[in-house]
Amino acid sequence: MTRWGVLPGAVRQHLLGLEWERPANLRDRLAGCREFPIKVNLKPPTGREAIEAISHFQAYTAAWRAWPGPGRVEYESRKLPQVDRQDLPVKLVLNSFPELVAFLGPDAEARHRHWESVFQPLRSLSPNLEPALIRNLTSLEALNPEEGARLAVALRQLTPGLGRGGYLRALPLTGLDTKFIEQNLLLLTDLADHQHQGAVRQSGGLLRWLDCQESPRSWLIVRILCEELRAQFGGLAQMQLTSETLSQTPLPGKRVLVVENNASGYALPQIMDTVAIIGGGANVGWTRAPWLVDRQLGYWGDLDTWGLHYLANARRNQAHVQALMMDQSTLIKHASRMVSLVDPNPSIPEGLTAAEIETYRDLLEGRHGGNCLEQERLDADWIRAHLSEWSEAV
DSSP: OOSSSOOHHHHHHHHIIIIISOHHHHHHHHHTSSOSOEEEEOOOOOHHHHHHTHHHHHHHHHHHHTOOOSSEEEEEEEEETTTEEEEEEEEEEEOSHHHHHHHHOHHHHHHHHHHHHHHHHHHTTOGGGHHHHHHTHHHHHTSOHHHHHHHHHHHHHOOTTTTTTSBGGGOOOSSOOHHHHHHTHHHHHHHHHHHTTTHHHHTTSHHHHHTOBOOOOSEEEEEEOOHHHHHTTTTOSEEEEEHHHHHHSOOSSSEEEEESSHHHHHTOOOOTTEEEEEOOTTOOGGGGOGGGGGSEEEEEOOEEHHHHHHHHHHHHHOTTOEEOSOSHHHHHHTGGGOBOOSOOOOSOOTTOOHHHHHHHHHHHHTTTSOSEEOGGGSOHHHHHHHHHHHHHOO
8 A cells, every 4th residue: 555645446455366366365354363453554745745735735635535335434623734624534443244345346246246145055054054165155155056955955865874885976865976975075064063063073074974985996906917817807908906905916927027007007918926916107106015015026117207206115115116117228228219208206216226316316417318208218128028037937
């Protein structure tokens, strides 16, 4: 705002920034933590200031004398040298939230009407929901009124144990799709918890309160690379399993080959007594599985800093992990196909061999023309030769 003689437009901009565009301040004002009235100092001038900028002085006094509201302007009679006694506007006082909204103008009024239309069906459930509605103002005003009504429909139906041990998408709801529940899970958790006096959080969250299983995540593709092993899977050549299932389910075969990316995993040749787990990327937590201790375990990833991090993570889970085609010879052979990533990881991880650490440094410094050699860029005969060598090792 100006040094003195603040005009209505400047006060509006000040309050927009302070009260309206700061979500925490807006929520606190709605909740009563920031109490009314709001009093804004209009910075009346000294006599010298008024004389030195008489046109601004006249605009300042005229603007507030003509101010129709909302809000109340407080005046103070002052004798200003060379200007004589003047009733100067010294404060704008806004006594309520509706006055604040009206003062801020049409855009603020439209925003306020919108969130009120979303709030209305939820308020009809219980006036006690108001603190939760204010707390979730940002999420709620991103919805349209129909979605606000659907939240109310959901809250009426959600009850303890409704899921009966099934998945969230299988909830027996009426007039409501379960994808909507999934998309608004955090919001519904907070609203339902407030509606049920904290019981949801005490149960460990909405899923547990409803008695629902979490939807499976972290899917991995299992490829059976051996005809004899396929027979044990009813002839299936590949399947998809969650990380949790894979951790708990020993697979047949002497060898397990972990491949970072899907595309390279689909290019694998037949390998005797071998199962490949492909497409996990950074997800190598499942390699803690105890049944992997007795398998010959190989890891093939992109030859970049991130691929070497994933290798190191897998090796910390299973110390006998053998890296495949993640070495200097592979790097040098295919150097012309390297690319440069903008975000290499500068931190060398524990779990790499001395040779792998040297390769990591080469990548960081771009000694071979780039810092990333993708799996898909390796010669097919190079891949076959190294996989054959790995599978024939005792």
